[in-house]
Amino acid sequence: MTNAVAEASFHEVLERLSEKSSRDFYNPYTKFSWPEAMAEGDWWMNPELLSVHGTGLVTDETSLKALARRETVNFFSLHVHGIRELMSEVARRIHTPRFAEYSGYLHHFIGEENAHMWFFAEFCNRYAGGVYPEPASPLATKEAHGAWGDLLVFARILIFEEIFDYFNARLGRDPLLPEILRELHAAHHHDESRHVAFGKKFVKHLFDLACAEDQERGHDGRAGAEEYIKAYMTYSVQSLYNPRAYREAGIVEPLTVRRTALRHPVREEFHHRVMARVDRFFVAGGIFTTPWGALDGAVR
Template identity: 35%
Template structure:
């Protein structure tokens, strides 16, 4: 993908740089407030949680049953059974694994943008963002390493973009999608009194920081889009929109993990994943949990239509 504009010389580049700095400065007040809250709410992940020696996946709930990926499908285990609780534990391991993989990519992208000249206005908050994602990985990794499984990611990375403006929009848009979906699950599960206290704690601790990340992600994605998209040609804008739509779908696809279904003992885990993805109850579930994120992307013009096959 190559981003082009009507004026591609040094003057045009300087103009784009000035507009980006102005856009970043416009959100820096928000970013400064987020940094203040991050400092005030800092939590040491090594002191905040005392890990149990063991857990019993067949006796306790570790994932809300109504939001498991097989809920409402023919493959769903018997309600309130030991098998369903074991499946919910596997779903918790998958959810935490998805967060580990997503946050690893997020930390790499944030670190590469620290102190970049055009992002200096937000560099302080990028430090907090990076630190908090590392802290989250301590929780998620601690759970998977002690009790569960660190499931592999099947997400195939897109090729790196040569054009920095395109790469920035795609990176922060992907971060937005990943964190919006995960936080919706965190909020639900932090409030679910049926869950084991460990599961509730991890979800609540993640959500506490994600509230700031979501505000930042929306602000920076809109600032970058409003700055760069008018300078791209129509083909580039369309391709960026297509890529964001693909991110949207692939982010959800990983919640339907054949490896989880194999560990559950299903005879054809790949078919189960496809059946679950296409189940009306799961399509409705994805729409419900994507609502706020999708409304933001459509209302800002970043997306012009719903991503194909998401619902």
């Protein structure tokens, strides 16, 4: 495919996604019927999606239900903090010369992510005492400029969305969960299907631009970008294992539980399933020379 044809195809995708965003628009502040309280015995997350599933570390149902509540808070809090940071990066770029032609769809993206950030925080504030504090990330402050910096921002967004969508797609139709949680997951999954479609096209587009700029300057930033993106994938998986969630669920030695769970073969297999689609995308697009899933002990 020539560059001109690829560019035309990309803009057609943007137009279709913008039209769909307009058609599917909803008011998040009136969409959901929030119950007065959540029943104590409810599962907030399917036990098969808990971070200790398959490890034998926690086995009694009372503790697992408590952990399901706290890991839901952690999951929603990760979205609130992560998307807030990444939206600020998108907002910084949206009307710059490099991004002006994409600004129409990016405004839809920011609006939809703002809605998601609000309703996930609202759930935590109503039923769980608020969102968890933002976790420290050694990767969040990395400075990268130009086309490679743009690529890293949108690669991180894509990774974030793929992880969340893996959970949302399953929990949004899970009869084990209360209705309000199914509705939140389903609404997020519906919007994220557009965001992932855009993200894959845009990340490949930015990668091609960055490689073209490197060729003109006699520079090659691919190795550094691959290293950073893989590190972000590892960090993102690790963030699902929050010792605060274990501690508040009444699990003893939460740090030991976290370390043991992360290293467990069942959990490593789960990590690879969660990341499989985005890992294949990075390899197929030439962004990775080897899969993230091929790393030995990738999430330890």
